[in-house]
Amino acid sequence: MGRTISKTQVYAMQENQQQLPCISCTTFNILAPIYKRLNHEDESCRESEYRGCWLARNNRILDWLLFEKSSIICLQEFWVGNEELVNLYEKRLGDAGYVHFKLGRTNNRGDGLLIAVKKEYFKVINYKELHFNDCGDRVAQLLHVELTSPLSQCQNNEILIVNTHLLFPHDSSLCLVRLHQVYKILQYVESYQNECQLKPLPIILCGDWNGSKRGHVYMFLRSQGFVSSYDTAHHYTDADAHKVTLF
Template sequence: MLAPIFKRINREGQRESEFRELWLPRSERILETLVATGSSIVCLQECWLSHPEWVRLFDSALGAAGYRTLKLPRTNNRGDGLMIAVKNEQWRVVDYQQLLFHDCGDRVAQIVRLRSKGRLGGKKEGEEGGQEEQQEEEEDLLVVNTHLLFPHDANSNIIRLCQVYKLLERVEQCRSEQSGRPAPVILCGDLNGTKEGNVYKLLRSQGFLSSYDTAHHLNDVDEKWVSHRSHRGDVCGVDYVWMLNASTPMSNPVLNWRKAVFGLIKSKLLAAGITDARHAFQFFATAGDTSPTSTPCASPTQTPPALLTSAWITGGSRVIPMRSRRVRVRVRVVRRRTRRRGASTTVTRRAGRGRSAASLRSPLRTSSWLWRSWG
């Protein structure tokens, strides 16, 4: 859905949320469509959870249709959030977890474990030709609902990958907690990215399948569907219903996330024509002055470097090892302080274990060694 607080209605920038005569009829039409489908599970994004009347409207309509609703607002009072609606007669909620990413996008995710209510019951032949009642068989299902950060600039892609990594890590924990056979996973959401993006590739590397592609026999290259029109006017497919079979093991998300992040760095360097490790740090050191996507706080659509660092290092502390974290700190110190106090003094102080001060006196040689250690 498009939340009324985000829907612009004119060039002056007024929002639909300012006019009840606009948002109420549209919300009612959305509800009519949802109820008419009769889906067992409904996952919604951009729900206007900060508005009491909107919440009562959806709770009332979905409740009357036999649904139980689970809601999760975004952090820092962003106004919107997520909602999962479950048909009471078919599923019962066994466990419900809320995942807060705590990043610059204030994004969140819902993970709910459902158990079927005798959905698989029926009749089977007895040994003597009679009919006997088949014992009702319960099955568990993990349902995940999220809305990833919009890729405002190139830096946002790293944060988006970090969000997916945290989500996969929690999903794997939930699967391992299940006694007996693992539960299948349905991952729904607005991923704000197409098949060409690294988020799509990361999920595919974990064994997830796009339900739409599976139903229509499409591969990872075909893009024959549109689910969204962005605020920039782009039309694309960014809303997904992913499936992970219960028998499909997830590979190590740590290694895949790290590989994706370093792949982004490598592609950015190659796009700039840089193939020499000695020039790589100079490129990133000056990118903030020359690239509009790196200017700190230039506009609300750009990612502040401090938040990017926090999401990358702090949020992914289990992904990037401590050795790599020290490397990044050393790079920052070497490049900033050598200009003020001289290369030999500063680099000697930051030489670290296993390296003599003499071998690190040259900033150029230091950068080259650090690049090899990082990569």
């Protein structure tokens, strides 16, 4: 779980019967080389020790991302601790017309988040970082963007985009920690809108949620009015709760 690529069309707007460009979003846990095991019998053998391996794999990831040309890209387990890999992503995404922001986990854990948006579709209004300061050293990114013309002709021309990676539920005792992480995100988003005196804006929550339809995080977000794009894309309903799906 958590490695699945989820792509959904967020908006599809029409004017005078003419189809305008769609906004799409790709969220992807790219598995940091410091965590990727090359030999499952030897946990100490990690991809980070073999430059050729992690460099080739991340170039393939970038090839795929740039081929998809998503309007919004949210990555988790981005290896912020390696300057060469960071430069690779910044160069290729920048050359492709993306503006991007990265955020490492607290306590120098080595990995973190990256969020990128197409400059032709969005004007960045503000960027914020949220540190949970908990046992998992998890973080979240908040990006406030404005749609550019001709997409700006829609009723809501501003969007809040969130990118995060929740703690993995190694045991049931961590359920409350995970719920608290989600609560912090929603509380932060609400505070940001109030401080900026914004009217309620569309919110896109992206990330590796490390959970299923049966999980407390999924049910809590549903109770707050959020809809799972993964479920929508796969036509899943609440009756499919036995299936392991990502939110």
